[in-house]
Amino acid sequence: MSTKIFVPCDTTALAMGADEVAARIEATASARGAEIELVRNGSRGLFWLEPMVEVETPAGRIAFGPVEEDDVEALFDAGLLDGETGHPLCQGLTEEIPFLKKQQRLTFARAGITDPLSIDDYRAHDGFKGLENALKLDAQAIVDEVKASGLRGRGGAAFPTGIKWQTVLDAPAEQKYIVCNADEGDSGTFADRLVMECDPYMLIEGMTIAGLAVGATQGYIYLRSEYPVAHRIFDEAIARAEAAGYLGDDILGSGKRFDLEVRLGAGAYICGEETSLLESLEGKRGLVRAKPPLPAIVGLFGKPTVVNNVLSLAAVPFILDKGGQAYADYGMGRSRGTLPMQLAGNVKRGGLIELAFGASLRELMEDFGGGTFSDRPLRAVQVGGPLGAYLPESQWDLPLDYESFAAVGAVLGHGGVVMFDDTVDMAEQARFSMEFCTVESCGKCTPCRIGSTRGVEVIDRIRAGENREANLELLTDLCETMLDGSLCAMGGMTPFPVQSAMKHFSDDFKR
Amino acid sequence: MSGFSEWTPQLIQDEIDALKHKPGALLPILHAIQNRFGYIPSEAVAIIAESLQQTRAEVHGVISFYHHFRTSAPGSHTVQICRAEACQSMGARSLEAHAKEKLGVDYHQTTSDREITLEAVYCLGNCSCAPSVRIGDRIHGRVTPEKFDKLVDTLTTRALEVK
Ligand SMILES: Cc1cc2nc3c(=O)[nH]c(=O)nc-3n(C[C@H](O)[C@H](O)[C@H](O)COP(=O)(O)O)c2cc1C
Ligand code: SF4
Ligand code: FES
Numbered sequence: 001m002s003t004k005i006f007v008p009c010d011t012t013a014l015a016m017g018a019d020e021v022a023a024r025i026e027a028t029a030s031a032r033g034a035e036i037e038l039v040r041n042g043s044r045g046l047f048w049l050e051p052m053v054e055v056e057t058p059a060g061r062i063a064f065g066p067v068e069e070d071d072v073e074a075l076f077d078a079g080l081l082d083g084e085t086g087h088p089l090c091q092g093l094t095e096e097i098p099f100l101k102k103q104q105r106l107t108f109a110r111a112g113i114t115d116p117l118s119i120d121d122y123r124a125h126d127g128f129k130g131l132e133n134a135l136k137l138d139a140q141a142i143v144d145e146v147k148a149s150g151l152r153g154r155g156g157a158a159f160p161t162g163i164k165w166q167t168v169l170d171a172p173a174e175q176k177y178i179v180c181n182a183d184e185g186d187s188g189t190f191a192d193r194l195v196m197e198c199d200p201y202m203l204i205e206g207m208t209i210a211g212l213a214v215g216a217t218q219g220y221i222y223l224r225s226e227y228p229v230a231h232r233i234f235d236e237a238i239a240r241a242e243a244a245g246y247l248g249d250d251i252l253g254s255g256k257r258f259d260l261e262v263r264l265g266a267g268a269y270i271c272g273e274e275t276s277l278l279e280s281l282e283g284k285r286g287l288v289r290a291k292p293p294l295p296a297i298v299g300l301f302g303k304p305t306v307v308n309n310v311l312s313l314a315a316v317p318f319i320l321d322k323g324g325q326a327y328a329d330y331g332m333g334r335s336r337g338t339l340p341m342q343l344a345g346n347v348k349r350g351g352l353i354e355l356a357f358g359a360s361l362r363e364l365m366e367d368f369g370g371g372t373f374s375d376r377p378l379r380a381v382q383v384g385g386p387l388g389a390y391l392p393e394s395q396w397d398l399p400l401d402y403e404s405f406a407a408v409g410a411v412l413g414h415g416g417v418v419m420f421d422d423t424v425d426m427a428e429q430a431r432f433s434m435e436f437c438t439v440e441s442c443g444k445c446t447p448c449r450i451g452s453t454r455g456v457e458v459i460d461r462i463r464a465g466e467n468r469e470a471n472l473e474l475l476t477d478l479c480e481t482m483l484d485g486s487l488c489a490m491g492g493m494t495p496f497p498v499q500s501a502m503k504h505f506s507d508d509f510k511r
Numbered sequence: 512m513s514g515f516s517e518w519t520p521q522l523i524q525d526e527i528d529a530l531k532h533k534p535g536a537l538l539p540i541l542h543a544i545q546n547r548f549g550y551i552p553s554e555a556v557a558i559i560a561e562s563l564q565q566t567r568a569e570v571h572g573v574i575s576f577y578h579h580f581r582t583s584a585p586g587s588h589t590v591q592i593c594r595a596e597a598c599q600s601m602g603a604r605s606l607e608a609h610a611k612e613k614l615g616v617d618y619h620q621t622t623s624d625r626e627i628t629l630e631a632v633y634c635l636g637n638c639s640c641a642p643s644v645r646i647g648d649r650i651h652g653r654v655t656p657e658k659f660d661k662l663v664d665t666l667t668t669r670a671l672e673v674k
Contacts, residue, residue, distance in 0.1 A: 012639065012640050016640055184634075186634070187595035187596040188597045188638045189638070190636040190637070226634065226636065265579075267577055267578035268576065268577050269633060284537075285576035286576060286577075342639075345597040350640070416597075418600060419600060
């Protein structure tokens with residue numbers, strides 16, 4: 001009987017050598033005459049263990065990690081194929097690893113368990129049940145289910161998804177579009193990438209349901225060019241879904257049509273902003289559009305368009321399968337459901353942590369993360385990407401929900417958590433925030449384009465000790481100008497990390 | 512070996528013709544050209560403009576807006592270093608300094624033997640195993656200066672001149 005062995009194929013596993021490990025496992029098995037079935041599964045998102053090799057046993061899957069190529073022989077010697085757990089890299093039963101066991105995985109329920117491209121695997125784990133239900137409902141009933149879930153957009157702005165869909169449903173037009181925002185530009189985030197690499201049919205299903213809900217027959221996924229692995233896997237998933245009748249002109253024999261196409265971005269952070277993204281999809285420079293009109297009314301090629309983040313759309317199959325209420329049962333206050341957080345940077349156990357809203361940042365960083373990678377004291381945390389505030393220890397007990405964060409001038413954004421130890425120079429981080437804005441500004445408005453350039457210069461002077469007090473005051477004013485006078489959040493939020501660094505880490509601006 | 516083809520006006524036209532029926536075809540066309548030839552030759556601008564019935568200024572404006580598109584030939588290998596926050600927290604700043612010194616070039620420059628073009632990138636989605644580097648379509652995690660040297664050395668047959 002052959003033993004099933006799993007070696008993940010997501011970007012991080014590959015970046016840590018998964019292909020080499022897989023090849024070595026196959027070679028070793030064949031040299032020893034052992035029969036194995038090697039599956040390239042998605043990642044569970046336990047990134048400090050990647051490449052995390054799993055072996056199927058009667059008791060469940062047993063994990064080993066992080067496995068290097070040169071560990072393979074010893075793992076075989078230690079009885080890898082017989083489910084022996086004596087090797088030092090053995091983590092025990094995968095499902096019992098605390099980092100995983102303590103999570104509430106709704107969106108990431110399948111990630112790492114299945115072969116991402118296997119439609120059979122997807123179906124065996126509740127795949128396409130939401131779509132089957134949606135095909136029995138009228139458009140309004142689908143939108144109502146999403147409204148009942150309380151789902152708010154996971155791309156950053158946290159706008160209620162059901163209300164956005166209602167606007168598009170109510171807009172009369174021959175042609176409407178579903179656009180999936182897979183630009184995931186925030187440092188410290190990779191949840192969208194994981195969906196596309198580890199469970200691509202979930203996103204295909206979510207977009208198809210969105211199409212049925214608002215009457216759109218064409219969907220585009222705007223994917224950043226920095227994600228070559230996601231691109232390859234997702235394109236293949238679309239082709240297979242088409243061949244199996246889940247996409248195309250007659251979805252599951254319903255007579256309804258929905259087509260999908262991936263479009264690649266080209267290395268511009270601002271194209272994650274939804275109107276800039278639409279300009280880019282139209283083949284133009286990614287200049288931000290003034291709102292109104294909302295994309296829901298005048299969107300892609302002037303037509304009503306749903307623009308949603310990957311995670312928002314990926315939550316939809318669960319909602320249509322188990323019901324909006326089942327999703328809303330998780331969470332706190334007006335933040336319903338689960339939020340996939342991403343723990344990154346200087347962290348011992350980094351990865352994907354999906355939890356109901358309401359856990360604290362400290363739980364995430366200490367219980368899940370195990371502190372810093374460097375073993376030095378943790379000093380600052382940036383939550384919500386490059387436009388998110390830096391939080392000092394006094395704010396680590398905040399519950400993770402949109403309103404609690406907003407109350408202290410911080411954002412949850414797309415759920416990225418980047419940890420820094422005590423070697424960080426916060427004035428240097430503030431400078432980078434401004435520098436990033438100079439590089440990525442679309443250039444449409446002066447406070448953002450010129451303000452950020454001036455911001456870099458002023459911080460340089462402060463760091464050099466030139467007229468420090470006067471320049472700190474100038475920086476404060478500059479931040480106010482950018483906050484008030486920018487058309488979009490690029491210029492309007494770049495001050496968040498800068499102001500929080502000045503406020504909570506003021507010593508760093510005086511040395 | 513770069514794996515890129517030499518461009519000719521006809522080959523560029525072929526890439527355009529395969530895609531120009533798509534709505535919003537310009538970005539897919541630019542990607543196709545750069546994937547095949549390594550960059551977007553200045554002569555391509557006029558051909559694209561003509562085919563899509565846009566002005567050259569419009570096409571040029573789009574090319575220059577996006578960091579990904581380049582208008583001169585890269586070296587055989589493109590090495591991108593992540594400069595974003597999660598990588599910074601794990602030593603990306605010293606890694607980039609090391610890389611520039613090792614290769615003797617700054618960002619957007621190519622080594623004198625035309626082997627390696629160095630580029631900056633802002634996040635590769637590998638932020639839990641930082642710092643990250645991308646070489647071609649391969650991403651590498653936990654890249655220390657030593658690991659960087661090894662990666663680069665396997666790319667080049669000749670030893671690089673260290674300044
Ligand atoms: C500068 C900037 C960058 C953004 N980047 C992204 C991104 O990469 N991915 C994303 O989903 N939303 C991003 N957004 C938010 C989008 O504009 C938009 O709110 C979102 O795609 C809507 O989808 P949702 O309602 O599902 O969140 C960005 C916004 C700004 C201002
Ligand atoms: S704030 Fe910056 S990125 Fe946003 S529209 Fe203005 S110039 Fe463009
Ligand atoms: S910040 Fe470098 S990979 Fe994400």
